[in-house]
Amino acid sequence: MRFIRRTDYEQDINLVQHKGHVLWYGLLLLLVFSAPLWLDRFLLGEFTYVFIYAIAGLGLMLLVGYTGLVSLGHAAFLAIGAYVHAFLLGHGWPFPLSMLFATGFSALVGALIAIPALRMTGIYLAVATLAFAVIVEQVLVHWEAVTGGFRGMAVPKPVLFGINFSDPTLFYFLSLLLLLVSLVLVMNILRSPSGRAMTAVRDSETSAESMGIHLAGTKTLAFALSAGFTGLAGALFAHRLTYLAPDAFTIVTSIQLLLMVVVGGLGSLHGVVFGALFVGLLPQIIAIARDSAPPVVAQIPGLEPAVFGLIMILFLIYEPLGIYGRWQKIRQFFEEFPLYRRATHRRQKTFLRTERLR
Amino acid sequence: MSLLEAEQLSISFGGVKAVQSVSFSVEAGEVFSIVGPNGAGKTTIFNLISRIYDSTAGRLSFSGQDITRVETHAVAGLGIARTFQNTELFEQETVLNNLLIGCHIHRKTRFWQDILFSPSVRRQELAFRRAVEDVIDLLDLQTYRHQIIGNLPYGVRKMVEIARALCLKPKLLLLDEPSSGLNPEETDDLAFWLEDINEALGITVIMVEHDMNLVGQASDRVMAMADGQLLTIGSPAEVQNHPEVLRAYLGQ
Ligand SMILES: Nc1ncnc2c1ncn2[C@@H]1O[C@H](COP(=O)(O)OP(=O)(O)OP(=O)(O)O)[C@@H](O)[C@H]1O
Ligand SMILES: [Mg+2]
Numbered sequence: 001m002r003f004i005r006r007t008d009y010e011q012d013i014n015l016v017q018h019k020g021h022v023l024w025y026g027l028l029l030l031l032v033f034s035a036p037l038w039l040d041r042f043l044l045g046e047f048t049y050v051f052i053y054a055i056a057g058l059g060l061m062l063l064v065g066y067t068g069l070v071s072l073g074h075a076a077f078l079a080i081g082a083y084v085h086a087f088l089l090g091h092g093w094p095f096p097l098s099m100l101f102a103t104g105f106s107a108l109v110g111a112l113i114a115i116p117a118l119r120m121t122g123i124y125l126a127v128a129t130l131a132f133a134v135i136v137e138q139v140l141v142h143w144e145a146v147t148g149g150f151r152g153m154a155v156p157k158p159v160l161f162g163i164n165f166s167d168p169t170l171f172y173f174l175s176l177l178l179l180l181v182s183l184v185l186v187m188n189i190l191r192s193p194s195g196r197a198m199t200a201v202r203d204s205e206t207s208a209e210s211m212g213i214h215l216a217g218t219k220t221l222a223f224a225l226s227a228g229f230t231g232l233a234g235a236l237f238a239h240r241l242t243y244l245a246p247d248a249f250t251i252v253t254s255i256q257l258l259l260m261v262v263v264g265g266l267g268s269l270h271g272v273v274f275g276a277l278f279v280g281l282l283p284q285i286i287a288i289a290r291d292s293a294p295p296v297v298a299q300i301p302g303l304e305p306a307v308f309g310l311i312m313i314l315f316l317i318y319e320p321l322g323i324y325g326r327w328q329k330i331r332q333f334f335e336e337f338p339l340y341r342r343a344t345h346r347r348q349k350t351f352l353r354t355e356r357l358r
Numbered sequence: 359m360s361l362l363e364a365e366q367l368s369i370s371f372g373g374v375k376a377v378q379s380v381s382f383s384v385e386a387g388e389v390f391s392i393v394g395p396n397g398a399g400k401t402t403i404f405n406l407i408s409r410i411y412d413s414t415a416g417r418l419s420f421s422g423q424d425i426t427r428v429e430t431h432a433v434a435g436l437g438i439a440r441t442f443q444n445t446e447l448f449e450q451e452t453v454l455n456n457l458l459i460g461c462h463i464h465r466k467t468r469f470w471q472d473i474l475f476s477p478s479v480r481r482q483e484l485a486f487r488r489a490v491e492d493v494i495d496l497l498d499l500q501t502y503r504h505q506i507i508g509n510l511p512y513g514v515r516k517m518v519e520i521a522r523a524l525c526l527k528p529k530l531l532l533l534d535e536p537s538s539g540l541n542p543e544e545t546d547d548l549a550f551w552l553e554d555i556n557e558a559l560g561i562t563v564i565m566v567e568h569d570m571n572l573v574g575q576a577s578d579r580v581m582a583m584a585d586g587q588l589l590t591i592g593s594p595a596e597v598q599n600h601p602e603v604l605r606a607y608l609g610q
Contacts, residue, residue, distance in 0.1 A: 013480065196458055196462065211463070
C-alpha cells in the first residue's frame with residue numbers, strides 16, 4: 001500500500017503531487033510523443049481521433065461530471081466549432097485565429113443556451129439540449145449559402161507558419177498539443193475557486209447558494225467552457241473529416257460524447273481519457289465484430305448506435321463510476337492484496353435525506 | 359442596535375401557516391436558541407433568514423441593513439453562515455474541498471486568473487488552506503481531511519458542516535439541530551466547541567435544538583415556538599417552566 005506523505009500545503013495544490021506521478025505520467029508522455037515512430041499510419045490517425053474526442057470530452061465532463069448538468073446536444077457545439085472554423089479558413093483567416101474564434105464563438109453560444117437552461121435539470125435539460133442540437137442540425141442543412149447544405153463544404157488545409165499540418169504525423173502532434181493545453185486549463189479550473197463552485201453546485205445547489213455561490217453565474221460559466229472546449233475539438237475534427245456535412249453531427253454523435261464521459265467515469269479527468277479511448281476505438285471494434293458476425297446480425301441497420309446505447313445503460317446500472325472507477329478498484333485490490341474487502345466500495349446510506357428544502 | 363431583527367415575520371405554504379407574525383431580535387455576541395415541538399416552524403425561520411424562502415409578510419434586518427429581499431447567494435457575503443438539519447454537504451468531495459468552498463466568499467481572483475492558475479490564485483489557495491487548517495484544528499477534524507464526505511459517519515458530517523460554516527468567518531452562525539444524531543460524548547464536545555465559537559471567535563449563534571441540557575448549558579436566551587407562533591422568549595430556565603411551553607410539549 002502506498003501512503004502519500006504531505007509536508008506542505010503546496011503539495012495539494014500542485015498538478016504533480018508526488019514522485020509516482022512524475023514517473024508514470026512521464027512514461028505516458030514519452031509513449032504518446034514517440035508514437036509516430038513506432039505506430040502505423042492508420043492507428044496514428046485513430047489516436048489523433050481519440051485526442052480530439054478527449055478535448056470534447058473535457059468540455060462535456062466539466063458540464064456533466066463536475067457541474068451536474070446533462071447535455072444531449074453537444075454535437076451541436078462540435079458542429080459550430082467545425083463549421084465556423086472551416087468557414088473562416090475559407091475566407092482567408094489565418095489558422096490559429098480562426099480556431100480561436102471558432103472556440104470563442106462556441107463558448108458564446110454555450111453561454112446563451114445556458115440562459116433558458118438555468119431553470120432546468122435532469123431529463124428536462126436533456127430534452128432541451130437535444131432540441132437545441134436538432135435546431136442547429138436544421139440550420140446546417142438549410143443555410144446553404146454558408147454551410148453548403150446537404151452537399152457540405154470542403155475544409156481548407158491547416159497551414160501554420162507556412163507548414164501544412166494535414167500530414168498525419170504533424171496533425172497528430174497538433175491534436176496532442178491542444179489536448180495537453182486543454183487538460184492543463186481544465187485542471188487549473190478544477191483546483192481553483194471557479195471549479196470548486198461547479199462541484200458545489202453539482203452536489204447541493206441549496207448549500208452552494210448559502211455558501212455565497214452564484215448559481216446562475218456558475219452554471220453559465222460551465223456551459224460556456226464546456227461549449228468552448230467542444231468547439232475547439234470541432235475545429236480539429238473538421239480537418240480530420242476534410243469535408244463537412246450535417247450527417248457528421250447528429251444525435252448519435254451527441255450520444256457518443258455523453259457515452260464517453262459516462263463510460264469513462266463521471267467526475268474524473270482520467271475518465272475522459274479512458275472514455276475517449278473507448279468511444280474513439282469502439283466503432284473499429286464494432287466494424288471488426290460485424291465482419292465476423294453471421295449476416296443476419298451484421299446487416300441489422302443502426303447496429304452501432306444500438307450498441308452504444310446498450311453499453312451506456314449497462315455502465316449506468318453496473319458500474320456508475322465508469323472505467324476509471326473499475327480501474328481504481330482493481331488497483332486497490334492489488335495494493336491491499338490479500339486484504340481487499342468488497343464492501344469498501346459499496347455505497348452505504350447512513351442517513352435520511354429530507355426533500356423539504358427542494 | 360441588535361445584530362438580527364425579525365419583525366412580524368410570516369410565511370405560509372398553501373394553507374399551512376408555517377410561521378405567523380414572529381418578532382424577535384438577537385444581540386451581537388449571544389447564543390440564542392429556538393426550541394419547539396416538531397413542525398413548529400424553527401427550520402422555516404432559518405430558511406427565511408438565509409433567504410431560501412420568501413417571507414409572505416414582515417421584515418428582516420441584519421446589522422441595520424434590510425435583508426428581507428436580498429438575493430440568496432448574497433446572504434453569506436453579509437456574514438451569515440448556516441448548517442442544515444440533515445446536513446447538506448458536498449457529498450462527492452473531500453472534507454478539505456468542502457471547507458475550501460466555505461472560503462468561497464473571500465475569493466478575490468477572477469475566472470481568467472483561475473484558468474491560468476496565476477500566482478495570485480496560488481497565494482489565495484495557500485491563504486484559504488491556512489484558514490481551513492485553523493478550523494480543522496479547532497474542531498479536531500485532522501484525521502478526516504482527505505476523506506470523501508459520502509464515507510463519513512453522521513456525527514463527523516455534522517461537525518464538518520459546522521466547520522464549513524466557520525470557514526466563512528461569519529458574524530452570525532445558524533445551527534439547525536447540531537446535536538441530532540450525535541452520541542452523548544459528541545454532544546458534550548459540541549457544547550464545549552459552541553463556547554469556543556461564541557467566546558473565542560466572537561460569533562453570534564442562533565441554534566435550533568431539541569436537547570434541553572445543551573440549550574440550558576449553552577444559550578443566553580431561548581425562544582419557544584409552536585405551530586408557527588412565538589410562545590415566549592426568556593432565559594433557559596424561564597422558558598422551560600413557562601406554562602404555554604409545557605402545554606405545547608405535553609400537548610394538552
Ligand atoms: N417547503 C415547504 N413546503 C410546504 N410546507 C412546508 C415547507 N417547509 C416547511 N413546511 C411546513 O411548515 C411547518 C414547519 O416546518 P419546519 O421544518 O420549520 O418545522 P421544525 O420546527 O423545523 O420541525 P422539526 O423539529 O421537525 O425540524 C411544517 O408543518 C412543515 O410541513
Ligand atoms: Mg427543523
